[in-house]
Amino acid sequence: MGAPKQPLTPLAMAILELLHERPMHPYEMTQIMRYRRVDYRVKLRPGSLYHTVERLDGQGLIEVVDTQRQGRRPERTVYGMTEHGRDVFTAQVHQMVATPADEYPEFPVALSALGELTPEEAVEQLKMRVMNLRARLAADQVVIEQVTADNLPPMYWIDYAYSHHQRKSELDFTQQLIEDLESGRMPWPDESGHHLAIVKDEKNDKTG
Known part of the structure; x- marks a missing residue:
């Protein structure tokens, strides 16, 4: 569980940004991102969000903190950010703010x-x-x-x-x-x- 070999994707950054507020399960992340129009600047698809959450978990940037079940709905896994995740997130924000990126619109x-x-x-x-x-x-x-x-x-x-x-x-x-x-x-x-x-x-x- 070391630092990511590649910079975090925009979707990964958006997930970690949300987890600064409080632990959440992936479905809640999706709903909040859509409500806040995050999908205007990040490609947001349910499948890609779940995949990104799993990757962040595997990298030790987030971790499971709880599971929730409401009625007959499937169990939902709640994730929180680790200290390592906070450090990696902060370092990338520093780099992204200070250095213009080569983007290809x-x-x-x-x-x-x-x-x-x-x-x-x-x-x-x-x-x-x-x-x-x-x-x-x-x-x-x-x-x-x-x-x-x-x-x-x-x-x-x-x-x-x-x-x-x-x-x-x-x-x-x-x-x-x-x-x-x-x-x-x-x-x-x-x-x-x-x-x-x-x-x-x-x-x-x-x-x-």
């Missing part, structure tokens, strides 16, 4: 391939993204207004505020990109120009 990949579409297709899909972003931002705002009305301390939903800010920035960028494409400020590459650039690069490689 889909949108930059799509933007790099945008020139392979027609200008009309590109603008149409970007406008669809704007609609989807506005819908997500509106849903965000409902949640933010609710937690504000409930006087929930901002530190408890700072991750949600960060995601909301990211979506606003992405919306601004996407709207500006659409304007630049429609106005011609960002010219669309033609096929011949694209191939000329490739030939030029190949020539430089041979003579460099």
Whole structure:
């Protein structure tokens, strides 16, 4: 039961974060994560959560502290965090906060391939993204207004505020990109120009 060989996954971090509050069984963890919208930033599936709990238990980061049974329901195992788990969790939080991670979101990949579409297709899909972003931002705002009305301390939903800010920035960028494409400020590459650039690069490689 040593330290994990690989950094803890986002789901593992979310589980350990919950267990800072009190011991819980996996079903309760799932319900609280969904209520708090943790599934907006962590892939949350019941099967993967149970598997992650078992792995954390095997690593000595959490341990069984109780079992519960209600009526005819199956027995539920309650887990608590170990001291080793607290140490590993704290060390990873330090690293994650201080060091920007290399992350690989889909949108930059799509933007790099945008020139392979027609200008009309590109603008149409970007406008669809704007609609989807506005819908997500509106849903965000409902949640933010609710937690504000409930006087929930901002530190408890700072991750949600960060995601909301990211979506606003992405919306601004996407709207500006659409304007630049429609106005011609960002010219669309033609096929011949694209191939000329490739030939030029190949020539430089041979003579460099």
